[in-house]
Every structure is written in structure tokens, then in C-alpha cells.
Amino acid sequence: MPRRLRPADFEEDAPVVAQALIGAVLLVDGVGGRIVETEAYDREDPASHSHSGPTPRNQAMFGPPGRAYVYRSYGIHWCLNFVCREDGHGAGVLIRAIEPLHGIEVMRERRGLQEVKLLCAGPGRVGQALGIVHAFNGQRLDQKPFEVRASEGRHDVVIGPRIGISKAADVPWRFGLAGSPFLSRRL
Numbered sequence: 001m002p003r004r005l006r007p008a009d010f011e012e013d014a015p016v017v018a019q020a021l022i023g024a025v026l027l028v029d030g031v032g033g034r035i036v037e038t039e040a041y042d043r044e045d046p047a048s049h050s051h052s053g054p055t056p057r058n059q060a061m062f063g064p065p066g067r068a069y070v071y072r073s074y075g076i077h078w079c080l081n082f083v084c085r086e087d088g089h090g091a092g093v094l095i096r097a098i099e100p101l102h103g104i105e106v107m108r109e110r111r112g113l114q115e116v117k118l119l120c121a122g123p124g125r126v127g128q129a130l131g132i133v134h135a136f137n138g139q140r141l142d143q144k145p146f147e148v149r150a151s152e153g154r155h156d157v158v159i160g161p162r163i164g165i166s167k168a169a170d171v172p173w174r175f176g177l178a179g180s181p182f183l184s185r186r187l
Contacts, residue, residue: 002149006142007066009150010084014040014091017084019159019175021093023151028130029144031103033120036180037096037187039162040173041081042089054090060138062088068146070127070137077124078132082141082148096174097121099182100129122184160187 005024010017018040026032054062060069061083069081069092081092098120100107107119107129120126141148156178161170163185176187 002152004142005066005148005150007064007140010065010082010141011086012084014042014084014093015173015175017082018093018173019157020151021082021095022157022175022177023153023155025101025147025149025151026095026098026130027102027147027149028132028136030147031106031130032098032147033101034099034177035095035097036099036177036182037184038175039094039096040091040175041094042091061090061092063138066141068136068139068141070132070134072134073124078127078134079123080127080130080132080136094123095126096123097176097180097182097184098126098130099177099180106131117181121182125184158187 018038021035021038024035026035057071060067063083065084065086067083069083070078073079080095083092085091100116100119104116108114110131111119111129120129158176158178159172160174161172162174176183
């Protein structure tokens, strides 16, 4: 079984962590799958929630690495980010898509659909399928309800611009598993 990731595994810059997470397995209370798409955000990045400094909403991004940063997108969806970098820098990795592997029936019920490829193809869908709630904000990723296992072997990673943002959208900090049918959008 692959080793569980620890806070020290998240101490790198966001793009490094985002790329390394491709192929890792994310479980929340035993439900989840293989991470196939991520996006990196950094305090110096105008698209990042941390760009303007700490606020009550983004405080978790400035905390220790290896913790969850959970925020509501468009007032509807809870989105999950992994805080990275040491030193309270304000960097994180958005989990954009996973390949469902564990608890698929639970995900189907939460999402109200059967099509496996659509269960976790997008950050809002990931949040809903995994049961992400705001109470997870700031919690350690190496403790329940989370479990993040290192990627096994090497994976071909494709890189492209981020999506769903208006500022710095051209920055190539979106990473995906090459050939995966579970991406939110093709890279």
C-alpha cells in the first residue's frame, strides 16, 4: 500500500505540489479516488484567494502546510484545496477532479447521478461527491476524515492554463493525468 502523505509532503511551492498530487489517492471518510486534475495558487498570483493577504475566509491558506482550505464557490459548491508551503505564505492546490474508486454508490447518491465520469469532474462536483463541508476547513490532511496516499509509480502529467478564473488564467498551473477520461475539461 502506498504511504500516507504527511504535512512535510506539502512544504513545496504550489505548482510542485499540484503536479506531485496527480495519481495520489484522496479519501474522505473512505470515499474518493485517484486525483487526476489539480490547479496551483500562490499569494503572488492575482487569481489566488490569498493574494490580498489573510482574511477570515482564507485564513487556512496561511496556516501550516498539509491542511485543508475549504471555500464556497459561487455560493453553491464547497471546494477543497490543500495548503502548501511553509512560512504562512498563502499557497494552495485546488483539487479539480478525481477518478472515483471508493464509495462510488455514496458519491452517486450525493450527486444524484449514475455516470461515473461526471461524479468528480470539477471542483464543485468533487466537494459534493466527497461530502466536503466548511467544518473541514483548516483540518489536517493526515488525520480523519482525510486520507491522502502517495501516487504509485510515474504518471504522464499534462500542463495547461487554469480555468474558471478571470485573472492570470493563462498561467500554466493546471495539471492533469494524461489521457484520463475523468478530467473536468480536456487539457
